[in-house]
Structure formats: C-alpha cells, structure tokens
Amino acid sequence: MRRIPRLVLAAPHSGAGKTTVALALLQALGERGLRVQPFKVGPDYVDPSHLEAASGRRVYHLDGFFLHETGLLSLFQHGARGADLALVEGVMGLFDGKDALGQVGSTAQVAKLLKAPVALVVDAFGMAGSIVPLVQGFRSYDPGVQVVGVFANRVGSPRHAELLREALNSVGLPLLGWLPQDPLLQIPERHLGLVLAGEIPPPLEALRRAFQVDLEAVLRLATSALPLPEAPPFLPEGKRAGVRVAYAWDRAFRFYYPEGLELLEALGAELIPFSPLEDLALPRAEVLLLGGGYPELFAAQLAENRAMREAIRLFPGPVVAECGGYMYLSQGLWVGEDFFPMVGLVPGEARMAERPVLGYREVEALRDNPVARKGEAFKGHEFHYARMEPSPSPAWQRVGGGEVEGYTDGRVLASFVHLYLPAQPRGVHRLLTPFPQG
Template identity: 80%
Template sequence: MRLLLAAPHSGAGKTTVSLALLLALRERGLRVQPFKVGPDYLDPTHLEKASGRRPYNLDGFFLDEKGLLALFRHGARGADLALIEGVMGLFDGKDPRGEVGSTAQVARLLRAPVALVVDARGMAGSIAPLAQGFRDFRPGVRVVGVFANRVGSERHAGILKEALEAVGLPLLGWLPEDPALALPERHLGLVLAGEAAPPLEALRRAFRVDLERVLALAATTPPLPEVPPFLPERRPPRARVAYAWDRAFAFYYPEALELLEALGAELVPFSPLEDEALPKAHALLLGGGYPELFAERLSANVALREAIRRFPGPVVAECGGYMYLARGLWVGEGFFPMVGLVPGEARMAERPVLGYREVEALRDSPVARKGDRLKGHEFHYARLPSSPSPAWRRVGGEEVEGFTDGRVLASFVHLYLPAFRGAAERFLSVAEGAVRGWDPGPGEKGPPPLGGGKEGGAGGP
C-alpha cells in the first residue's frame, strides 16, 4: 500500500498532516515507511520521529525511473504502507510544467494515489473547484481525496466535506487551526526534530481522520515493475570515513551514506562541537547544517579545528562544511575563525541561493576526475568569495563554484552520490590509497585497523 500527500503550494501543511497520519497509522499497528520528495534534509527528521523509521528522499531530477523505483523498494522493505510527503506544490518542479523534480513526477512513477492537503483557513465551497482542478489537470496523476488543514470548527469541516462530495472527492481528514500544532521554523525551513520536538501528542489528539477510507485508497495501487537492487552487494570494509554529526552538521542523504557503506566504507561519526580529537580515519566527510548558529562554539574548539587542518587524507565538505573549512565565518558583526583549509571568509546574506545543480569538474578532486558531471542541490544563505582553484562549473553556464586542491573538495553543492556512483567509488578509492600510503607517526605502527572504530553508521549515532 502507498499514499502520497501533496498540496497546491508550499506551506499548506503537508508535513503537519503527514505527522498526524503517521501517528494514526502506527496506532492501528501498521509499519509505515515515510519518504520525502525532493532534496530535503529537515522534514525527514520530523517524519522519522513520528514513524520510528528512517525516511528516504525520492527525487526525479537526481534519479531516473529505475533508480527511483529501486530506492522506493529499498526503503519500503518490511513496511505495511509507504507514506510519501511531497515537496512544494504538486506540479512545482525544475521546469515550469513540473515534469522533472516534482511531486507529480514521483506520483506518476510510483503509480501512487494522491491526497491533496489544502489550507482551508478562510475557505468554504471554493475547496471543491480547487481540488477538482488538481484532480483533472494531468492524466497519470490520480488525486483521490483531500485533507484539510487549519479548519475553524466541526461545522467548517462539514461544509468542506459537503462541497468536496459534490465533485466526487472525499474529505479524508482534517486538523484544526491551532498554534500548538505548528512546527518551529528558521531560515532554511523547519527546525530539526532533534532541536525542537514536533508536537506529536497535540497532533494525535487533534487529528480527525477516516482511516478506513485512507487505507482503502492506499490499497488501490498496482504492482510496480521489477528493478535491480538500489545498493550493490556489500563489500568488506576497506577505508574508514569519519563524518561530522551533531547539531551543527547533520545534512546527509541516508541512501548516500548507505551506498558508501555498501562500497566498503566504515562510517564513524564525530562532533565538531564536542570532540577535541578526530577518530582515526582515512577520509573526512563534512556535511551541511547550521554552522552559523554555532559559530562561537565551533571556533572555540581549537583542538578539533587544528586536527582537521592537519588531517592528511581526502576531505569532502558540503555547504555548512564548506563554511567550516573557510578561514572564518562572519555572523552579523562578529568574526569567528574556522579551520582555514580553504581560502576566503564566509558571510551570511539576506537572500538564499537555491536550486538543482548539474556541475562539471574543472579539476580532479576526491570524488571526480576533470570533466565528470554530477548532480546536486544548493540551499544556503552564506556567501564565499570566488576561489582561485574552483571545483565546479555549472553545466549550461559559466558560473564556477567551490574549491579543490585535489585532496580537499569544498563546495556549496550537496552532491547526490547515488546518481553517480563513480563519485562514491572514487572517494573510497582515494581513501583506500591513504590506507596503503600510511605514514606512521610517533607511536603508530600502521594505518588504523578497520572494524574496531567508534560505533556509528549511516544516519548518525
């Protein structure tokens, strides 16, 4: 069984309704696997809290049809029902028609019924033509019902239900307008679930849902085509990768970490906020996050900054990790020294840079050879001056971005490694070379042994 929640526009309440529905389905005793459409690191943290299962990202720009179906099958193993939360509006994507990178594309590829989440505040009968228009807009995208958010009262819900029935669509459930149900936000979107817990108990009490009808609609899904497994057969450990994982750095695609593990990475988490030393490793991975919120603490951890600066193996840093590797970070009028492995100082701007990216490598790096093309996404408010040794040129344009000296790669682009597995393979091969070429220091008899590191693994501790 599977069901996809979409909306006419961003901010309608997809995540809020997804959380409430996850809770209701789990109370029924079902194992529910959440997914999130698009390159989102924030909403999945809340979906995980409500479901107890790690969400996966489904994106039609990153993956072709077989790849997306394979990832869906991989994530849905052992689940009774898959609940997919859409991104933006149903037909919003990379192109104006929403053919690529949209919720509609994922709904069509997964042959999933779609429930439309509508912000019903200030709306009565108008909900009917709105929902009818979305239902009839594109063949292959099957809108089967509506969830109403921010409903004023039981009477208001009754009006919405009657209006929808007139156009042949059921009101599947609703949530009242109540500030206690809101999810906390900041400049990149929702606050991570680990920082501010979603109001699960309030959602559980407030949600009104026709669960039997929801389950009946979710069961109307045809079988999906057979595709090869998403991950290759697991290899023995061949290189240890230490990756930043704490409140400042937590933006990773779980399927990308699982790919690294399948290819032979032993993943070991560490905290740039708390740890004074790096775990023994052959490569470093610094994901995105919110270094600007923890600039003072990151800067004060001089021992860890120095350890990273002296680290001899390959280093890959994305977005927040790029800012952390810079000479320093400006937050307002305050300047905070950072690692200093890449040139320039990061400054926060008022407007974000965001969007899908296809980039071409301008020179060799730990994940690419010159000329390789990779896919990714940007979403950040920080700016860094142009590097004298840029890593990427944007395909179809002249913009260059990031920094690499062959050993260190730092960029604002969050690469999607499963879309170009050669990048993950190269990263581990370079790290494996660090194992073979280990230069023992005082008291060291050889490279750090594999299989005996700090406990961790894909997705963090």
C-alpha cells in the same frame, strides 16, 4: 510485480501543512499496528527529521531529477522493505519542480513514476465551497496524476469541516481528515525551513489529540495502488576492503542523504560519527566528511573548539565538505558584524546574506577531486544563505551555465553543492580508493 500500498501527500503550494498532516497520519497508522515507511520528495534534509521522529524509520528521498525511473523505483522498493504501507510527503506544490510545468523534480513526477494515489493537503482557513474549484483544477490538470482525496488543514470548527466535506462530496472526492487551526500544532521555522526534530520535538501529542481522520478510507486508497514492476537492487552487492569514514554529526552538521550513507557502507565504508562542536579529536579514519547544517547558529562554539579545528586542518586524507561544511573549512565565518575563525583549510571567508541561493545543480569537475575526475558531471542541490569569496581553485563549473564554484586542491573538495552520490556511484568508488597520505 510488487504490490506496495502507498499514498502521496501533495499540496497546492508550500506551507499548506503537508508535514503536519504527514506526522499526524504516521501516528494514526502506527497506532493501528501498521509499519509505515515515510519518504520525502526532493532534496530536503529538515522535514525528514520530523517524519523519522514520528515513524521511527529512516526517511529516503525520492527525486526525479537525481534518479531516472528505474533508480527511483529501486530506492522506493529498498526503503519500503518490511513496511505495510508507504507514505510519501511531497515538496512545494504538486506541480512545482525544476522546470516551469513541474515535469522534473516535482511531486507529480514522483507520483506518476510510483503509480501512486495522491491526497491533496489544503490550507482551508477561510474557505468552504471554494475548495471545490481549487481541488478540481489539480484533479483534472494532469490525467496521469490520481488526486483521490483531500486533507484539510487549519479548519475553524467541526461545522467548518462538515461544510468542506459536503462541498467535496459534490464532486466525488472524500475529505479524508482534518486538523484545526491551532498554534500548538505548528512546527517552528527558520531560514532553511522547519527547525530540526532533534532540536524541538514535533508536536506529536497535540497532533494525536487534534487529528480527525477516516483511516479506513485512507487504507482503501493506499491499497488501490497498482503493482509496481520489480526493480533491481538499489545498493550494490559485495564489499571492498574496509575504509574508515569519519563524518560530522551534531547540532551544527547533520545534512546527509541516508541513501548516500548506505551506499558508502555497501561499498565497504565504516561510518564513524564525530562532533565538531564537542569532540576534541577526530576518530581514526582515512576519509573525512563534513555535511551541511547550521554552522552559523553555532559559530562561537565551533570557533572555540581550537583542538578540533587543528585536527581537521592536519588531517592527511581526502576531505569532502558540503555547504555548512564548506563554511566550516573556510578561514572564518561572518554572522552580521561578528567574525568567527574557522578551520582555515580552504581560502576565503563565508558571510551570511539576506537572500538564499537554491536550486538543482548539474556540475562538471574542473580538476580532479576526491569524488570526480576532471570533466565528470555530477548532480546535486544548493540551498544556503552564505556567500564565499571567489575561489583561486574552483572545484565545479555549472554544466551549460559557465558559473564556477567551490574549492579543491585534489585532496580537499569543498563546495556549496550537496552531491547526490547514489546517482553517480563512481564518486563513492573513487572516494574509497586508497589515497596516498604523508
């Protein structure tokens, strides 16, 4: 059994301030000399960039749709190595997930699997005594979820905080901390969520000054978490022959699951970053990865880098492109009425739309591709505003739904689905198997 102090930050709904409170708490705990390992529930690439900036540690994804209980516990214990405490930021509302009642893919599911106490982050603007029935509803809804305290966001004044504290004390719940209503504490947003930490640094100094927290109470609750059973290693042991994998990494492309990259390395891949925006040539490699990101924000610069577009078009080895990478491999990208030529390795043009496509996906390969044989099923997630024309050679069919998506010619796999390869390591084995070139 392993005793790992841990706390889950959840909320009644999206936008309540989970990330803001998580950043403030990471700093406060770090200033106490504690090594805090952040995790993020769900397939979110953006919030982890801010958690990493505040903690200096790689952020892992805990998702009950992607991983079964043993796999999720293995990943949690893998990520928490060397840490004094684990802080898990939830996704959406506490009971929001893949299904209507949040039994799968929700913060509640992860909290139960981790046997972790939950602190509810409440947007308290314009609220005093009404916080009690709100919190009590979440506290009593599922006996398996241990709601043990509250953080209040957008608090009007110290007197407002005291009213909230008194109200919560009446039902035996502590107000663990609070943040004031202050525009300086907000993180800018755009169409896929918060702006990445690498573009606009999170307001760490403002949060440090503003955050009022009872760290002793937080630590008592985190250390009250029950021991967890010892889980098997998350990553396989023993490397195969090295394969060089070049992966796009710059302002336009940076959406990768870190545990997926670690799995590639564990199986012998040498990961080599490159920039489709800045570099004129690809590094020497046998495999090419183009992750998701924001190619629409850098479409002109991507189009102007003809040398890189030509280098990718002529690359002879396996190519895997997801979401933004798929858009980049297309014949071109429409942003409003402006058209920008892209790599031209896959048929069709991408066009930005007003409404997003998002959700979990379980897909079945329609034909062999670099990570799957025909008929194999994989799990993943979509979140994008772009649309592509129907593919003449689709890569995937939705399991149970019949919808087809993506493109493959056997060597190139391009799709809007972000695959969670740690759930299907066979895909990584296949990707790293020597591929005939020429």
